[in-house]
Amino acid sequence: MLIILALTWQTAAWFINSADFPSLLNVIDSFIYHVNQGDMLANISITLGRVFISFIIAMTLGVIIGIIMGCSDKVNELSDTLLIIALNIPALVTILLCYIWLGLVESAAITAVVINKIPTVVVMIREGARVVDQDLLAVAKVYKLSPRITFFKVFLPQIYPYIMASARAGLSLIWKIVLVVELLGRSDGVGFALNTLFQFFDIAGILAYTFAFIAVVLVIEALVFRPLDKLTSRGMNHDSA
């Protein structure tokens, strides 16, 4: 499929023959150039660092808040309107406000990304916590399992699929927001590099950076999410005897 797509692109670029639609070979050339210059790896690592920190903070807070809202009708009732508001604030507004209030600093960038991501994590985890099997919790109560064991061995495994889904959706959303944050107020990272390339109308460079970052995300998917998926869905995918 990828080969067909690449051939189609190369052929289309050959027919269109415009600098605005670089051929695949031009993009590969640009990729090699930026790798050799050293800027691509540096910018990607900086962006990945921001993505990682934002992801960890957003997932941790989102999972905690989501579980509390899913388990307590009262908390959910009190916070639901706030959650809907948070879900609908445009990412750009949050980013601008964070930069205005906190200054053009790293913490403002991370805060903006985290604020944008938390509500979507909360919504997914809340739904998971709401449908936790009460019969299994009853087993924990009858056999006097400690609150810690009940949480980690009985409750949490039931919301693993929701955590994995929000983590996957989270990663893709977070790296897009990080690029906007970098474009608007940072002097390094992939977002900053894309902004510079845009100013020179270097379309091949923009595409080279984009594909490089997508490749990194695919590697993360293969090396982190898939093994995690396997671990968290253990016992669930076997056929009945």
Add this chain to the structure above:
Amino acid sequence: MIALDISIKNKCYGNSDAVVLKDINFSVKPGEFVAIIGPSGCGKSTLLNMLCGLEESSEQKLLCNGKAINGDELHKLGYIFQQPRLMPWLTVQENLQLVLPLSQHEQIDDLLTQVGLSGKGGYFPKQLSGGMQRRVAIARAFAVNPELILLDEPFNSLDAPTAAKLRLLLVKLCQNRGSTVIFVTHDLSEAVYLADRIIFMSNTPTSIIHQIKVNLTKPRQEAGSKELAWQAKLMDEHPKILAGKTN
């Protein structure tokens, strides 16, 4: 082994005013196997849930060996539910480890052998048949060395030969451990086979209609001639009790 005195004046369904249990008073002697029979929806499961603290009522009194306690204070308690309720993400061995302190994990292999699941410790519940999953649930209940075992129609929805095998397993384990057992069922022949005493319950609001001692010697035979004759005599003498009606 424990003796229980159970007294429930009134238990409403959830937060509603609909009374589900009314004036339920009975005692269970140490090591006694008591079966409770009643029509569907009469509150048999609610009664068991109240005994283990899953449901509560301000108008209930539970005496354990003469001492007043709440349901959740019964520590050595095994509960076999209608469904096995195993954690699907844990292996058979891990499901048993879950209810046991670390120091007792070594007894798991022995337990699995007793319930006929030797070598299945590494399997996940979904890899086992329904009957095998029930065996794991039985092993889990007996793993905690229970003084009291509650069984809520545990052989429901199983095919007849599997249910018969599991009843036999239950009889053996109960004989070995000497636990006090309260067993909810809607199957009179199952109750006659297993129980020392049968408590018959009415339709809602549920109360006790009759308590009848099963004066047949043990071991009994499932659907044996003596057991069937005893059952027929019971139905002749009390034709309405199985429908949850008072005589």
